Amino acid sequence: MINRKIYTRRLSAVRRLMKRGRVGAMLLTSPHNVRYCSGFTGEDSFLLVGRRWVRLLTDGRFAEQARIECPHVKAIVRAGRMVDTVRDALAGRKVRFLGIEGDSMTVALRARLEKALGGVRIKPLSGEVESLRQVKDAGELAAIRRAVRTAEKAFRALVAGGARNFIGRSERRIAAELEYQMRLAGASAASFETIVAAGAHSALPHYRPGGTKIRRGDAVLIDFGAVVDGYCSDLTRVVFVGTIPPKFARIYEIVRLGQAAGIKAVRPGATCGSVDAAARAVISDAGYGEAFAHGLGHGLGLEVHEGPSLGRAVKQRLRAGMVVTVEPGIYLPGVGGVRIEDDVAVTGDGAEKLSTLSRRIEDMVLR
Ligand code: ZN
Ligand code: ZN
Numbered sequence: 001m002i003n004r005k006i007y008t009r010r011l012s013a014v015r016r017l018m019k020r021g022r023v024g025a026m027l028l029t030s031p032h033n034v035r036y037c038s039g040f041t042g043e044d045s046f047l048l049v050g051r052r053w054v055r056l057l058t059d060g061r062f063a064e065q066a067r068i069e070c071p072h073v074k075a076i077v078r079a080g081r082m083v084d085t086v087r088d089a090l091a092g093r094k095v096r097f098l099g100i101e102g103d104s105m106t107v108a109l110r111a112r113l114e115k116a117l118g119g120v121r122i123k124p125l126s127g128e129v130e131s132l133r134q135v136k137d138a139g140e141l142a143a144i145r146r147a148v149r150t151a152e153k154a155f156r157a158l159v160a161g162g163a164r165n166f167i168g169r170s171e172r173r174i175a176a177e178l179e180y181q182m183r184l185a186g187a188s189a190a191s192f193e194t195i196v197a198a199g200a201h202s203a204l205p206h207y208r209p210g211g212t213k214i215r216r217g218d219a220v221l222i223d224f225g226a227v228v229d230g231y232c233s234d235l236t237r238v239v240f241v242g243t244i245p246p247k248f249a250r251i252y253e254i255v256r257l258g259q260a261a262g263i264k265a266v267r268p269g270a271t272c273g274s275v276d277a278a279a280r281a282v283i284s285d286a287g288y289g290e291a292f293a294h295g296l297g298h299g300l301g302l303e304v305h306e307g308p309s310l311g312r313a314v315k316q317r318l319r320a321g322m323v324v325t326v327e328p329g330i331y332l333p334g335v336g337g338v339r340i341e342d343d344v345a346v347t348g349d350g351a352e353k354l355s356t357l358s359r360r361i362e363d364m365v366l367r
Helices: 004-020 031-038 060-069 082-090 107-117 128-133 138-160 171-184 199-203 246-265 272-285
Strands: 025-028 046-050 054-059 074-078 097-101 121-125 195-198 219-224 226-228 235-241 297-299 306-310 323-326 329-332 336-339 342-346 351-353
Touching (some): 004 025, 004 031, 004 046, 004 128, 025 031, 031 046, 031 054, 031 128, 046 082, 054 060, 054 082, 060 074, 082 107, 097 107, 128 306, 138 219, 138 342, 171 195, 171 219, 195 199, 199 329, 199 336, 235 246, 235 336, 246 272, 246 323, 246 329, 246 336, 246 351, 306 323
Parallel strands (some): 025 097, 054 074, 097 121
Antiparallel strands (some): 025 046, 046 054, 195 219, 297 306
């Protein structure tokens, strides 16, 4: 059943932003923002939000889908160009300024729109709907929980076969296996290209899996996530094939303690920077400050990377309903790296870990 109230509430929030931005209407072009404000999940469609009206601008391929997914929004099924449809939808509505999404609209589309609109002036706004999306409602939290559970189920299936299922197989093959398991468990897609980094490759935080064959004694960093009902999860574990390489035991423990300190610092009112600092202090005190060269985490929702950013010195404060990753790492070039990543929801008085995979090093050894 479609919960109209959710979209009424979200549109009201958009209208408050419009008022602040002094625009009479707002054109949402980011598919995630169109979905967030209307429930429509198709492509190539814009949402035009006025002070007291809203229109979904779509085409014939999506007319039926729009009717099913968002019967509460009037759809305009366009035959001609999108920019002319925007012009026609605004005709007679006395809109002087039209807000656009400056973060996602292309320069070319803006030029075409400007030309088509004639008298209506365009005003780029930035990150408006994205800021609303940072705080999740109960339905969104439930979807993220399902995305986490689905990714975890797939990971458990992947490691259930033990070292035998890793040795002699390429990083790419392991990534494909994990993505297949996620699909079997109900994911519509992977939230991003799965990272499987064996041995020294794990020192590259954004490594792309290749043809390297995994050997006994390798540490393998696996960063993965599932999309379920449009919402993403994002997790990282390092598994050890047969044995733990000597250099890894110590850095693994430091990262684990750093992550625990970070998760403990997550609560409403805390600044993002203070959460980063809590984890970073553990890693710096152990002498690896330089080897942790990225922020502690990021928001998670319809997109796998959204606000807030748990980066160094970020002053934004956490609010109940936000969902963030906590993912410290230590990367030693030529040796390898460890990152442990979990998804955490900010609650009314602290934090709730959404992910349940073990973080204990003993549990990460594949026999
Ligand atoms: Zn990740
Ligand atoms: Zn992440």
